[in-house]
Amino acid sequence: MAIAAGTLCNGTVGVGLASVVLVAVNAMVLRLKRARHRDEQLEAGALARVEQFTRQHPGWHLRAYRTPAGMRVLAMHSTFSAQDPEVHALFQALQTDALYARMCRVQNCFRARLTPKPWRIGMRRHIRPPVAAWSAEQAFLPGRLQWIADYERKAQGHAACRFLKAFGDERRVDAKADVVRALHDRVASAYEPLPLG
Numbered sequence: 262m263a264i265a266a267g268t269l270c271n272g273t274v275g276v277g278l279a280s281v282v283l284v285a286v287n288a289m290v291l292r293l294k295r296a297r298h299r300d301e302q303l304e305a306g307a308l309a310r311v312e313q314f315t316r317q318h319p320g321w322h323l324r325a326y327r328t329p330a331g332m333r334v335l336a337m338h339s340t341f342s343a344q345d346p347e348v349h350a351l352f353q354a355l356q357t358d359a360l361y362a363r364m365c366r367v368q369n370c371f372r373a374r375l376t377p378k379p380w381r382i383g384m385r386r387h388i389r390p391p392v393a394a395w396s397a398e399q400a401f402l403p404g405r406l407q408w409i410a411d412y413e414r415k416a417q418g419h420a421a422c423r424f425l426k427a428f429g430d431e432r433r434v435d436a437k438a439d440v441v442r443a444l445h446d447r448v449a450s451a452y453e454p455l456p457l458g
Contacts, residue, residue, distance in 0.1 A: 315429035322429045326422040329457045338433035375448040377419040377458025419458030420450035
């Protein structure tokens, strides 16, 4: 009798626990669906701003890419300096991240990550030593070389961005811009069916 009562009690606790876990999983799935829907809405809004800009500037040719944290746009019809007034107007119209726009102006260049961020592809360890520039002695430290080998192996299975759509006058392609685009698309795996990293 005690065994039957214990089994019944354990079964009830088990069903109750399974119900709690199921509710928690359902809540998590719902949050993910809402986040995905929100991301889709943000991307649609960003693409609409690119479309509107190219309608207002018919001589422009822009290419939009999805990144893990948003979007990037390449101008194809001309090359620009980060100080150009046209760049400022584009950044304002597209509602470009203020920190990115400031970095472009201060560094007088445009930055785009071509390889996945290490933490997005499961790299838990940080490269050692943790500095932006290494001395010749540091460059060949075994731990650093192993970290680079691990990163390169994991990065092969990820893309930095995915091409979405071209906007504007696609016939207008500056030769220098096209060389940059070709390198960007190849290194970033923009056309590969890989997860973004």
